[in-house]
Each structure stands twice: as structure tokens, then as C-alpha cells.
Amino acid sequence: MTIPSRAGLGLKAQHYDVILDTRPDVGWFEVHAENYMGAGGPPHHYLTRIRRDYPLSLHGVGLSIGGAQPLDEAHLARLRDLAERYEPGLVSEHLAWSTHDDIYLNDLLPLPYTDEAVMRVSDHLDRMQQVLRRQVLLENPSTYVAFENSALSEIDFLQAVAKQSGCGLLLDVNNVLVSATNQGYSAEAYIDAFPLDLVGEIHLGGHATEREATGGTLLIDAHDRAVDDQVWALYARTLARGGAKPSLIEWDNDLPAWETLYAETLTAERFIAAQVFCGPKDPAPLPRTQHAVAR
């Protein structure tokens, strides 16, 4: 089942029952692949039932696409098995690394934007797409540090990898704001330069704001709250140029009541509708007003 250009929601175990009992009008759901890599049990029981009624997107968080070392073939096989079982409309992973030697570090770690890294990431995506026999989307990261030896911009890096591997891109608009703020560049300029024709999915999430000892602002990609107004504005800017895309609300920590989460998808759908009906000239006024009411 293909993923429609509507709002989707990150699926959480806490909401299995409400989804199956009320069948809410949500365009699609996304799961973290690694949460469904047990052999059986309740996770598969519920996902199987939800998958019967909704398109599903599979989002990997642990393959370490950006690792200098070869991909973990056993993990790739688990991902392939899961994709065969649930036939997701989209499969995505991160521009990041998370394993070194045989230790899994459980975080999406940043890469230097070098030619060597372009080669590694492209080779790994090649392998992943070959095993899964489909195109994969690669997500732009949220970063807190950059590397001295980075020679390419993030966008040039992503474009080079997409060109070499044939992968698509997943544009996380919250990550754009987090990285732009932390690295001191313009989030708007980043969105304006992003190759939106390669984008198969958009992510929207909440971030935390911290004050650095040095006086600067540090944004943390926390996924623990509602989408920030600045992120909605960047989202509208993205839609205005790139048109409607499948758009995911990510809320992974400090989960709110179902109604709050559902309201976030309605807000995203208003932005999409405004784009479809008002056209690219005037994306903002309608959704922003209604967004305030939805809160």
C-alpha cells in the first residue's frame, strides 16, 4: 500500500488499543523497525492488525549506514524479513552511524561531510537497496557538532549520495531547524536549497531548547513535545515549493494523550490542504489560525 501525501503518525504501543477500537482517520503509520525485530508476541499481534487498515512506513534507526565498517548483514536480513512481512509503502534510514567495532552506541551519530563518507554511505545504501529490492529514503540528521574535515555542505553531501546510490531523501524539518541553529546557518536557506524532487517523506517533531554556557542556543532533537511554530513555518515553506508529501508527526518521549497526538496530525493536514487549495502563494494564514485553535 503506497503512502498517501497526508499526515501520518509514529506508532506507539500505548496507542494500539485506541487505534484498533476507534479506527481514527490517520493517513498512515510509521514504526521504528528495530521495535518489531522480536520473533513474535504483542508487537507483531498489534502491528499486523493495524497494517490491515493503514499504510505503513518502516523507519530503521540501527543499521549504521554511515559506519566506516561494513553493514551488519544479520541486521540487514532482519530488516528485509520485516519488510517482506509488512510490505511497507516506504522504508527509510538515517544519515548517521551508530555502531563501532561490535558495540552498538544507540544514538544517531554525525558524519564528516567528506568524499570518503559519500562513498561509504552510497555503498551501504546500494547494499541495503539491493537486499530490500527497493528504493530507500535517507534522512537528514540533527547535529550538535560538526567536523573539522567536512568539505561539503550537508545538502551537497545528500545530493551526492542520492545521485550515486539512487536513494530518495527524507526531509526532517525539525532536524533542519535543530542543525541550522546549532551550526549557525539559515534553516530557511537550507529548505530553499534542498532537492525537494528527491524527497519522498517529511518528518515533523518537537525539540527542546537549551542555553549554552557560551551564551548560544542549543536545540535538542527530543521528540518529546508538540511541533514548534518555527518548524510549522519551515514546513509550509517546504510544501509551497515541493507540493504535498507524506508528512509524519514524530513524538517518541513523554507521550501525550492520543487526542493531542491526533490533533498534531490534523494541523499537518491543514497545512497540506492549504497548499493544495490555496496554491504556493499563500500557504500560511489558514493553517496557522486553525493551529492555534487546535492547541
Add this chain to the structure above:
Amino acid sequence: MPSLADLQGGFAAALRDAGLPPPATIAGQARQPQSRRFDVYRNNRMASLIEALESAFPALRQLVGDAFFKAAAKAYIDLDPPQSPVLLLYGQGFGKFLDGFPPASQVPYLGDVARLEWARLNAFHAADAASLAIDRLAALPPADLAGLRFELHPSLQLLHSRWPVVSLWASSSGTDPDAAVEMSQGQDAMVIRPALNADTRILPAGGYDFIGRLLAGAPLAEAAELAALRDPAFDLAVHLQGLFEVGAVTAVLPAGPEPKQE
């Protein structure tokens, strides 16, 4: 210019050891001593791994309190970090670690409580299988019973403890807050998840040996004999009935030719 492998090696080492400075490969302001930027990665990693253990060992956390649990979890993560991205099943060695964790020396049963929760976690994620009802046995000629072999549910786990591990778990998990905990009495536990919910039981006399032999593929009579030898109070009828009642039997295999033992 560092190779990608070297850069990641240095980054990973600094990530795992808060005593090291941030890696020299990172740019500008993040390398300054007052910057917290590299610490964001350190904190993300440690907090998310502690969270994984908290969700795997909720009763243990309740039993020892939040602060003790976090300290133990952190020490365990430093010693035995995950080697797989499938964090659902991280923490296999936590029980053994707690056995030798000096601050826990006054509470020597923590390791077994962790092992019981590990068994429950494995049961939760184990493969699914349909259970048989006991009338399957009634259909067989009585003479065939002795040689039957049972296939048991993939989620079934056994635990032998010299502590009242099930009562300790039940009282701290909220399953049975009033569970009587008699510290002098060891308990053998069985965990099984026939459908959606894991079932944690105290095994009656001989049960651990009986089910253990069945799991190893022994025929019914042999498993029963061994259990009776270990514990004269073993009651085969009670155990058979119990096994079927909890949904532990997924297939009954007719007596085959005895493997020759010479």
C-alpha cells in the same frame, strides 16, 4: 585528515568514556571546555540505554528504587554494552552483573529477580504458537502415554532460584503487592506467554526437572521418573494438567523408536 574509521573510533571512545575530552576531530566551539555539545551525545546514549533497561526490568527498578537502579544500570552499560541494534533484548547479563555488584551484596536475590524479568522479556518477544488442549491426550491409548514427547511453547522459560523469586517479583511489580515473601524458601519459576500476556508461575515440587526434561526432548515417562527421583512429592497428574492449562503444550509427538543408548 583522519580516515572515517579513525574519526569514528575516536568519537566512539570519547562517547563511552566521560573522562576523555571531546574528540579533536570536531569543529571549533564544541571543543571548548565549557561547551556541552559533545555531552549531548554522551547523555543521549547513556539515558537511552538506561531507559531500555528500565523498561526491561520494571520490577527490579521498583524493588531497589530509581537512584540505585540508575547507578547499577550505568555500571552494567559500561561493562557490557549492547552489541546489537535490537535493544528489545538488551540486558541478558544484567542478573549475573548484579550477583557481583558490590553495592548489592546485602540483597543477593536481585540477580534472580533480574533473571526472572529477563525470562519474561524473552517470553514477551518469543515466537507465537497455538496451544493444545488436554483432550488431545484422552484420544490416545493409555499404553502410548509413557513414550510421548511434547513440543512446548516457544515462550516457555524456567528459572531455579534459592530465593522466593516469584513472590519478590510479584510484590514489587504490582502483580500481587501483598505477596508473602518468605526469604528462606526458594522458588522455581515458569514463564509462558501463550497469547498476549505473560504468565509467571511458581512451579510445584519436581516441576523444574520435569519440564526441563520435556524441553530437552525426553519422553513423558522418563521426565516423570527423573522428577520423582529428585522430589518424591512430584505428582505427574497435577503437572500434566497444569502444563496443558497454561497453554504450554503445542504438539504431542507419538512414541518413536527409542534412541539406542549403549
